[in-house]
Amino acid sequence: MKTHDSPLARKLGAFVALSNSDLGVLSDLFRRRRRFVPRKDMIFEGQTNQSAYVMATGWACSYKLLKTGERQIVDFQIPGDFLGLRSVLFRTSDHNIQPITRVDASELTASDLLSAFQRTPRLATAVLWAASRDEAMVVEHLVGLGRRDAIERMAHFLLELYARLRLVGLADRLDYDCPLSQYMLADALGLSAVHVNRVLRQLRDEGLCTFKNGRVVFDNYDGLVDLAGFDRAYLDHEGPLLA
Amino acid sequence: MKTHDSPLARKLGAFVALSNSDLGVLSDLFRRRRRFVPRKDMIFEGQTNQSAYVMATGWACSYKLLKTGERQIVDFQIPGDFLGLRSVLFRTSDHNIQPITRVDASELTASDLLSAFQRTPRLATAVLWAASRDEAMVVEHLVGLGRRDAIERMAHFLLELYARLRLVGLADRLDYDCPLSQYMLADALGLSAVHVNRVLRQLRDEGLCTFKNGRVVFDNYDGLVDLAGFDRAYLDHEGPLLA
Structure with missing residues (x-):
């Protein structure tokens, strides 16, 4: 899949017209591809030094467990969504993320994001827009x-x-x-x-x-x-x- | 109040060590100071081309009205918080913001934010952190x-x-x-x-x-x-x- 066809580029493109150079920065963010199986947490509450992910295919859900053992699902994630963006900006993840189907996603660290923002501040505004939409x-x-x-x-x-x-x-x-x-x-x-x-x-x-x-x-x-x-x-x- | 003593600088400082140049960019964001009286919406749902604000003093609340006339307060805002950050990134505000006490706040447009991010991408990451915290x-x-x-x-x-x-x-x-x-x-x-x-x-x-x-x-x-x-x-x- 070309970067400009990726779900994230389609999504961010609803907010900001992405230039070729913006797309180049995005495609660098997609380099470290990972695969996850259903029903096994890929991010869990309390985990530190966590990566974030950009979802390419599949469905996931973010949830919190209460001390009673009850689960509150906060949201579902679909292709083009960030998984655990908060986890990478916070020291400790404050929620769990579990794949519902098989998930293919690209791994991101805080410094990947920072360096992308340095290369294209427009992308920073677009990611802030996406986070605001979430x-x-x-x-x-x-x-x-x-x-x-x-x-x-x-x-x-x-x-x-x-x-x-x-x-x-x-x-x-x-x-x-x-x-x-x-x-x-x-x-x-x-x-x-x-x-x-x-x-x-x-x-x-x-x-x-x-x-x-x-x-x-x-x-x-x-x-x-x-x-x-x-x-x-x-x-x-x-x-x-x-x- | 010096910029580095401002509530927003204190808050962002919990995430990123702000340099003098970061503080300079922040202080430019504080230039257009506005005052608002209690119980009169400063941002309302459906409003377009809205500014955002950084709160300097006071308390406010963000809320949504349902078609039944019921009100759900989403959150309260205190000094150092952004008011209507979503409103400035979206075309149309999706919520109301009302001062609870007298509020002093600095007005921001989407292009103020973009130009600040261009000058210091670290600030973009810090604002993304603050939005994630919200x-x-x-x-x-x-x-x-x-x-x-x-x-x-x-x-x-x-x-x-x-x-x-x-x-x-x-x-x-x-x-x-x-x-x-x-x-x-x-x-x-x-x-x-x-x-x-x-x-x-x-x-x-x-x-x-x-x-x-x-x-x-x-x-x-x-x-x-x-x-x-x-x-x-x-x-x-x-x-x-x-x-």
Whole structure:
């Protein structure tokens, strides 16, 4: 895959028009490719001197374990996302990251980032934008847990994933492949697995959306957007802001 | 106030040892000082071409309004924090920011940031660290709403504020001034005001912490840390990582 076709370049390209020299710096960041197997943490809470990764293929989730043993999934990561960007900037990782499918990712250290920023400060602004977008998603999840009911939360979640996947070329017109189990959805949305099942059935019965056999299909996209109160501004996909 | 004494310099200094030239770039960012009055939004959701701010004095809160009119407070901002960093990188602000007290802040545009990063890429890495730290806090709030009960959530919140305030020189040994009302705590923690009142009384009755007349006093810091399962790693205050 050419650098300019990589999911990260597609994503950053939504914020900043990347020059050939920016793409050259990006492609240096992709040099140390690693492969990870499902269900084995690639970054874990409390780990020090951790690398970060840029995801090329696959799905992962970031989560925290509580002293009760409960798991809260914070977010899912898809191609083009940074894994553990905080871990590389902090001394100690404050969360776990686990591959859901096989994951191919490029390893980065803090000094890789610093030297990339030295070569192209525009890339620094783009990475700051990407990190801000990640934060905006966590904010939406927070608002969801605090103030949205179960069906709105699920609708919002499925719409957000669609917008993210589409940006990196992984969603079709109104559907996408999704390897997430109902248990994972439950741990992300603060619901029980039984509740997740009921909510998905309700979305299907109301003709809004079908999640079956690893595929999400929007049967009534506008209706779902309405139900979720979904506002795409926080994902900001309207084309480069910095020329 | 000298630049190296500013709350932002103190905060970024926890991540990167700032050189005189870094401090010079920072002090240019502080040139356009603005003043804001309490209870009047300084940034609002849906606003375009928004500036960001670096807070010098005061308290503010970032929040989202739902279509039901309910408010979810996402976080509180204190001196040294960026206000609306996402708003300046996104086309459209995805949240509101409102001063709680009088606020003095310096105005920044996206091009101010880009030019600062061009002059010192180390500063770009430090700002990315600060943004990552903000994200880590939102993650903790998410975990709180999803998986912590009311008293753990409150304990965690008061400990986090203390660590943040201490970093910028605004907390004493085991106490700090806090202008937040019980209504604000309720909207941040996903509780009712009555519930907030009950939880604060419980913390006081158990000899852990007293929040009265705008001042938080830790009566038993270690006990509170235990109760909250509070881990300071996500705030990362151990001194410069980048020499």
